[in-house]
Amino acid sequence: MTDIEQLLAIEEIKLLKARRDRACDTQDWELYRALHADHHVSHNQGHERWENADVMIANVKALLDKIRTTVHHSHTPEITFDSPTTAKGIWGMEDLIFDTESGELLLHGFGFYHETYEKIDGKWLFTSRQLKRTLVREKPESKIA
Amino acid sequence: MTDIEQLLAIEEIKLLKARRDRACDTQDWELYRALHADHHVSHNQGHERWENADVMIANVKALLDKIRTTVHHSHTPEITFDSPTTAKGIWGMEDLIFDTESGELLLHGFGFYHETYEKIDGKWLFTSRQLKRTLVREKPESKIA
Amino acid sequence: MTDIEQLLAIEEIKLLKARRDRACDTQDWELYRALHADHHVSHNQGHERWENADVMIANVKALLDKIRTTVHHSHTPEITFDSPTTAKGIWGMEDLIFDTESGELLLHGFGFYHETYEKIDGKWLFTSRQLKRTLVREKPESKIA
Numbered sequence: 461m462t463d464i465e466q467l468l469a470i471e472e473i474k475l476l477k478a479r480r481d482r483a484c485d486t487q488d489w490e491l492y493r494a495l496h497a498d499h500h501v502s503h504n505q506g507h508e509r510w511e512n513a514d515v516m517i518a519n520v521k522a523l524l525d526k527i528r529t530t531v532h533h534s535h536t537p538e539i540t541f542d543s544p545t546t547a548k549g550i551w552g553m554e555d556l557i558f559d560t561e562s563g564e565l566l567l568h569g570f571g572f573y574h575e576t577y578e579k580i581d582g583k584w585l586f587t588s589r590q591l592k593r594t595l596v597r598e599k600p601e602s603k604i605a
Numbered sequence: 606m607t608d609i610e611q612l613l614a615i616e617e618i619k620l621l622k623a624r625r626d627r628a629c630d631t632q633d634w635e636l637y638r639a640l641h642a643d644h645h646v647s648h649n650q651g652h653e654r655w656e657n658a659d660v661m662i663a664n665v666k667a668l669l670d671k672i673r674t675t676v677h678h679s680h681t682p683e684i685t686f687d688s689p690t691t692a693k694g695i696w697g698m699e700d701l702i703f704d705t706e707s708g709e710l711l712l713h714g715f716g717f718y719h720e721t722y723e724k725i726d727g728k729w730l731f732t733s734r735q736l737k738r739t740l741v742r743e744k745p746e747s748k749i750a
Numbered sequence: 751m752t753d754i755e756q757l758l759a760i761e762e763i764k765l766l767k768a769r770r771d772r773a774c775d776t777q778d779w780e781l782y783r784a785l786h787a788d789h790h791v792s793h794n795q796g797h798e799r800w801e802n803a804d805v806m807i808a809n810v811k812a813l814l815d816k817i818r819t820t821v822h823h824s825h826t827p828e829i830t831f832d833s834p835t836t837a838k839g840i841w842g843m844e845d846l847i848f849d850t851e852s853g854e855l856l857l858h859g860f861g862f863y864h865e866t867y868e869k870i871d872g873k874w875l876f877t878s879r880q881l882k883r884t885l886v887r888e889k890p891e892s893k894i895a
Contacts, residue, residue: 467761535768535824536771536772536824538769550768552775552822570821570846594775594776595853
């Protein structure tokens with residue numbers, strides 16, 4: 461990759477991440493799904509592995525849809541390239557999950573997202589995501605983490 | 606725009622946003638005003654539209670000056686160009702407003718800033734800002750949101 | 751510097767910052783030390799000046815190692831160059847310090863990092879860091895701020 465190709469790819473991956481966080485917190489599941497390759501694997505602490513994008517979207521929707529208000533904020537990315545079409549990223553993160561009706565805070569967490577990306581048909585997509593927690597505070601009965 | 610022109614413009618718009626958040630939270634109203642075009646329009650949930658930059662600055666100063674300590678943090682921008690001199694941006698956001706004297710938290714909110722920018726006399730400036738809340742927690746009597 | 755050299759340098763400095771926040775919050779002190787020039791000076795509100803990188807690392811380890819879980823999130827950088835090998839940065843910031851064993855929140859703060867960077871042997875490193883607080887809430891007996 462030339463310098464300019466690399467800078468453009470970094471910007472596109474940052475944009476991909478921005479859209480994922482916004483799609484999650486505005487519950488735009490069509491956009492959320494479109495950002496992930498079919499073979500995307502999610503592995504978030506406290507959950508089983510979700511082995512493809514359709515399984516992931518079904519689980520995320522079941523956990524959050526309508527009854528939860530979420531905040532996912534991602535910070536200071538470290539993006540590195542394994543090839544012109546494959547990359548890794550680490551992001552600092554904070555998430556909050558509220559009960560939409562009562563406004564009660566159910567979960568407040570911190571950690572790092574470890575992700576991989578692949579450029580497929582000219583577009584960068586997520587191919588895996590692993591959340592490593594540094595801290596999570598949760599109401600025991602809410603079972604979200 | 607060439608690729609490099611677009612990357613430079615994205616960086617300038619990110620810098621504009623960074624200065625806005627800092628100017629707000631350090632109450633540097635001269636800097637704050639200088640970042641906005643004269644015809645800037647603000648439309649924040651819970652407030653009337655502020656139809657130009659001078660009306661905005663008068664309102665922001667009245668709400669915050671001295672008696673409030675604020676935190677405005679903006680995340681993972683999505684910046685897109687309509688032309689070489691006009692752009693749109695969406696940013697995840699969190700804000701906190703404290704009573705400066707007592708240290709009491711009066712407001713804690715989350716949402717997305719939807720903004721427009723214009724390059725005027727060689728400098729990118731804000732031309733509009735709309736805050737769409739996902740969640741806000743507020744002391745009822747504080748009337749800030 | 752050409753435009754492209756400047757964009758690359760900005761990206762490298764953002765990466766340096768990302769690694770610092772992650773090294774701090776994962777207590778990877780070897781990485782943390784490697785990001786700072788030998789003559790790095792830290793001046794954080796509420797603490798004495800730390801006049802070089804080895805003094806800094808000894809102090810940071812003593813404050814945080816094992817018994818604390820920390821979160822350091824940095825936002826919306828303003829990076830400007832004094833020369834092709836020296837730069838300044840301002841970042842919005844939030845930090846939280848928890849007692850690792852009890853999970854109790856000991857400190858929650860906000861402010862701005864004012865930093866300088868130098869390119870030494872082809873790599874950007876921190877040469878100074880000053881934390882200017884806008885607000886800090888602390889348990890009086892915890893003595894961390």
